[in-house]
Amino acid sequence: MTHFFAALGRPVWDALIFMGSVAIFFCQGVQQTVASSRIVQRTLRQIHVIGSQSLFLIVLISLFCGMVLGLQGYYTLIKFGSVGFLGSVVSLSLIRELGPVLTAIMLTGRAGSSMTAEIGVMRISDQIDALDVMDINSVSYLVSPRLVASVISFPLLTAVFDVVGIVGGYLTGVALLDMNQGAYFYRISSSVTMTDVGCGFLKAVVFGLLVTTVCCHQGYFADKRRDSVGPEAVGNATTSAVVIACVLILAADYVLTSLFL
Amino acid sequence: MTTSWDIQIKNLKAGYGDHVVLEDVTGLLPAGAVSVILGGSGCGKSTLLRQIIGLSTPMAGELIVGGQDITRLKAREYRRLRRNMGVLFQDGALLGALTLAQNVVLPLSEHLSLSRQELRNEALRVLRMVGLEEFADYYPNELSGGMRKRAGLARAIVAEPKILLCDEPTSGLDPITAARMDELLLAMNRHFPDMTIVVVSHDLASLWTIADQVLVIREGRSVFCGTPNALKESTDPYLVQFLNRSAESASDEAEAGHAAMDPAVRARVDAWLAS
């Protein structure tokens, strides 16, 4: 019986420690954002890495996503004779859910994994120690700019995702399947409220902070891993960063959605 | 304020997690002198350095730097103290995302607001000292290991620290460049008579050239601390063997180290080579 509780206790305890460590790390990152004087320049560089370098990927994914939504929506709605609502279906599902969630997941793979790998390599090759010795706060040098950059980039890319997705739905619904163009856009403007848009952006900001915190944290503590050392630890850190971030995105999505509805 | 930048180590015990690497190290690395920490590979020299620069905290003992026991300092106070240190890490630890010129002036560019031109001049000045002037715009990964090490030394001395700590500055360098590194350290010592220079090394040639003080570590314990002359006169068998790298014991070890390959494996290797 005690074995059972011991076996149960260990992972729970580890999980609590992990969450605490991530939370402290996040607070340090935020604190250094305010304290650091050179944040702007570094943030601009990170916006380039997280934001503009991911733009093409987001456009591509969202276009196909919108087109599939248009197709599926069309053939489902036509059964009920309400094809006119296609605009509502496409825009609401994109703006409320798919836009923020898929953008965050794509950015986890595209930008988050490289954050973990880069910071992890810096950790195992003593570069972070060197920063500390030079009295350069490593969190403010590495983490804060990425946090700020993601707070800016995630919502903007989500907006791009939404718009391009709606265009994708238009392409299948109107251009391909001959639906009425006016009806498509009228349904969008009549069904989407400002609250929907606001919630979508709020989600994007939360996901951005989650992804960046988890990915930087995994890289920063790559040398503290128990399962591996050296380059392998960086690899494992990257894998777990992506997995943890994706799970957290969907869990946070559920929580946020249930709060707003 | 006149602080003496001696480093005094008293019964230091340190390691990683539960794994004790340094059992009991005692010694004095005086200011204004070049001290060499000597010891076999894996005996914990880099670990001792990590304690001095505060990257990990000792398990027991005292470590007095600049008149203060750093094991008792608060993190903030220690960071202030550490501004006076320049550190060369064993493999350079240059930031991969920055060019050499940006790397070597990092301690200045981060803490002071200097103009681009001033930073560039400082960068070229220290890179010239280590003979890397023409590589200023290269990235660390475009250089050889020895060049990265020299660039690391350039970064360590750019702010003219009170304490200069170098982890194996000459290993992996050819004899001429190594001699040049030694000269550079001696020149630093002449220019800044108060600077505490600590060099981790197992390069005996450079030991006799640069050392004013030697600390020998063996299996986690300090076995000798004193001047090179005293070291030469020491009769401790380990020290004698270490210093003479005595021919007979070396060949003994070579004999002991060689073990014949399993004939079955040997046959397969031959078959593979022939195929």
Ligand SMILES: Nc1ncnc2c1ncn2[C@@H]1O[C@H](COP(=O)(O)OP(=O)(O)OP(=O)(O)O)[C@@H](O)[C@H]1O
């Ligand atoms: N991060 C670490 N975690 C656990 N043990 C470590 C770690 N780094 C080093 N060690 C152990 O500490 C011991 C001393 O290592 P250290 O790097 O201090 O040796 P060294 O004297 O600098 O050797 P070298 O001359 O080869 O650089 C080694 O036995 C090594 O296994």
Ligand SMILES: [Mg+2]
């Ligand atoms: Mg070492």
